[in-house]
Amino acid sequence: MASVTKAVALLATATLFALQVSYAAVHKVGDSAGWTTIGNIDYKIWAAPKTFQVGDIIRFEYNPQFHNVMRVTHSMYRACNASAPLATYTTGNDSITITRKGHHYFFCGVPGHCQAGQKVDINVLRTTATAPTPSAFPPPSVPATKAPGPSSSTAASLRDSNSITGILIGLAMIVFAVFSSTAA
Numbered sequence: 001m002a003s004v005t006k007a008v009a010l011l012a013t014a015t016l017f018a019l020q021v022s023y024a025a026v027h028k029v030g031d032s033a034g035w036t037t038i039g040n041i042d043y044k045i046w047a048a049p050k051t052f053q054v055g056d057i058i059r060f061e062y063n064p065q066f067h068n069v070m071r072v073t074h075s076m077y078r079a080c081n082a083s084a085p086l087a088t089y090t091t092g093n094d095s096i097t098i099t100r101k102g103h104h105y106f107f108c109g110v111p112g113h114c115q116a117g118q119k120v121d122i123n124v125l126r127t128t129a130t131a132p133t134p135s136a137f138p139p140p141s142v143p144a145t146k147a148p149g150p151s152s153s154t155a156a157s158l159r160d161s162n163s164i165t166g167i168l169i170g171l172a173m174i175v176f177a178v179f180s181s182t183a184a
C-alpha cells in the first residue's frame with residue numbers, strides 16, 4: 001500500500017515539475033473571431049492584457065481565400081506597406097513560434113486590410129519562465145530522479161487548461177498528505 005502511494009506521489013511530483021517547466025503558451029490572435037476584417041476587431045486591445053514570452057506560439061486562423069499573414073518591420077507596419085514582407089504565411093492556420101524578445105509586427109497583406117485594422121504588434125517582454133520553482137512543493141523523502149516523467153507533449157496539452165493544473169496540484173497535495181501520514 002505504502003509503495004503504491006509512494007509511486008503515485010512520485011508521479012504527481014514529476015507531472016507538476018513537467019507542467020512548470022513547459023510553459024509555452026498558444027495565443028490565438030483575435031480569440032474566437034480569429035484573423036479578420038469583420039467586426040472591426042481592435043487587435044491592439046486583444047494583445048494589451050497578454051504577456052508574450054519567447055517560446056510562445058502565435059496562431060493566426062483565417063480563411064486563406066480572403067486573408068494572409070505578413071511579418072514586417074516597424075516602418076512597414078506603420079505605413080501598411082506590404083511590398084517587402086520579412087515573411088508571408090498563407091495556410092489559414094499559421095502557428096508562429098516566438099524565438100526572440102521585442103516587437104513582432106504582423107498584418108494582412110491583402111490591399112486595404114491593414115488600413116482597416118487587420119494588424120497586430122506582438123510585444124515579447126520576457127525571455128525566461130517565471131513559473132514557481134518545484135521546490136515550492138514539499139520534496140518526497142526518496143529521490144525523484146528515477147520517476148519516469150510524462151512526455152512533454154502530454155504536459156503541453158495539459159498545460160492549456162488551468163483547471164487541470166489546479167486539479168493536479170490539489171491531487172498532489174492530497175497524495176503528499178496521505179504519503180506523509182502512512183510513512184510516519
Ligand SMILES: *[C@@H]1O[C@H](CO)[C@@H](O)[C@H](O)[C@H]1NC(C)=O
Pocket residue numbers: 079081082083084
Ligand atoms: C514600401 O517599402 C518599400 C521597400 O522598403 C519602399 O521601397 C517603398 O517606397 C515603400 N512604399 C511606400 C508607399 O512607403
Ligand SMILES: *[C@@H]1O[C@H](CO)[C@@H](O)[C@H](O)[C@H]1NC(C)=O
Pocket residue numbers: 061093095
Ligand atoms: C489549427 O492548427 C492547430 C494545430 O496546429 C489545431 O489545433 C487547430 O484546431 C487548427 N485550427 C483549425 C481551424 O483548423
